[in-house]
Amino acid sequence: MTVRTRFAPSPTGYMHIGNLRTALYAYLHARKNKGTFILRIEDTDQARLVEDSVKVIYESLAVTGLEHDEGPDKGGPVGPYTQSERRGLYKEYALKLLAEGHAYRCFCDKTEKAEEPDEEHDAPILGYDGRCGRLSPEEIAANLAKGLPYVIRQRIDKEGSTSFRDFIYGDIVVENKQLDDQILLKRDGYPTYNFANVVDDHLMGITHVMRGCEYISSTPKYILLYKAFGWEIPEHIHLPHILGPSGKKLSKREGSVALGDFLKKGYLPEAILNYIALLGWNPGTEQEFFTKADLIEKFDIARIGKAPAMFDEVKLLWLNAQHIKALPPGRAHELFLGFYPAAISGAFDAAKLTGYIQGKVEKLEDIPRMTAFLAGLDEKYSPELFVHAKNKTTLESSRAVLADLQAVLGALPAWEYAGILAAVKGYAEAKGAKLGPVMWPLRIAISGLAVTPTGAAEIAELLGKPETLRRISVALAKL
């Protein structure tokens, strides 16, 4: 049987990183097995529709390269792929359930109370008591005649228990009395997630249902639905949660949760994918750096874990640096260019600069801060920077070195890295000094910083001869 997986997000306006991981796993499993990856938009909550948010979903999948084979924008054999366009279908199937006694009309009006759930107090919320399920045909007819609005609820026999085997968590058994007569079709005629999901997954031929483990508790109800329809039950793969730093579900209050946030900070899509893939899955080897192609090759749902994982941006940062380092130079430069201050991309050999710092950039967002000193020297730096114990430099030694260097470099006919380095080395040798005591003052003088993304000779080359000499003069004036 060909594998068919689906990613079924709701248009909320942003791509939650946890949802992205679900999409990634579904995508990887499909690709790994030469199957089909489907995108389905779950927009059944009319009150929550957010303008343009479907676009965000398309863009997110595009930028991360999780391209789908079937979906609203691409079509396919089991469309439409947007739930709001499938309303007729849900009604048809709900009616079928109704006719067979697996569902009933409920005329109770609980819309008011259900508006705002009380999140602070975990007051016991009792499920629906099933009263409308006991209405006589005459009562139902009377209500219908009165034009009373109604919902359709699943009728669940409270005797016995329902079980299913989750691919990750194993056998899950729940007593039926724990199961609520959940609403299948809302008053407005739209299906609930609970119903639409089952109907669509079946109609779309989904073989592996992958979703967050918050659905484990309600899956028995879905199983009952499959059974009522007489449908084959697909493989269920519930994924452990991704937690925020506090150990709670990753939420906006604790920092970035949206793919867009990370992209804006200069995390590479491949690094993000790589990192979240490892949150809850491991290859069984010690490999941690993965390209998307690697992931497709190595991914295996059998190695998904059960325990929730905390999102650690520090490790993501490290992985991001690894991915930046691995970028082909041309591609790196393309990306870096967008982050260089205008003065740099104009006046400097920016491609050369990229080459010098590619190995040190952890995230693109840091580039302006790392390179600002090239565009303009902050002349107010402290002379104390010249004093460095390990290199045995002092204010006096620095002054002497810089004065000499000004002459040595000033006499240089050509201006490029190798020549500059050779000149400085030659000077140090002539003085019988090690390179450190000479390089340190030079680097401080031309950068004004204790920490720079690249060495003194590289910086001097980028700055050009006049500016290098000028900055040395500025330093000399301080000393």
Add this chain to the structure above:
RNA sequence: GCCCUCUUCGUCUAGCGGUUAGGACGCUGCCCUUUCAAGGCAGAGAUCACGGGUUCGAAUCCCGUAGAGGGCGCCA
């Protein structure tokens, strides 16, 4: 409240009856070096949540307990 699930270094994890409990991030130190970083090496860091079993032997199997997370919406 009821139900479901989870629990190995701070974090991500390996482990699936016998290991000095391995790796990665982070941290510390050393080396290299043209500073920092990168790279290389080394180190600290886990009585495997706790308590009982089973077994010659348990992080691994069983039963409890605790803690944490999730569900109980005309949200998904």
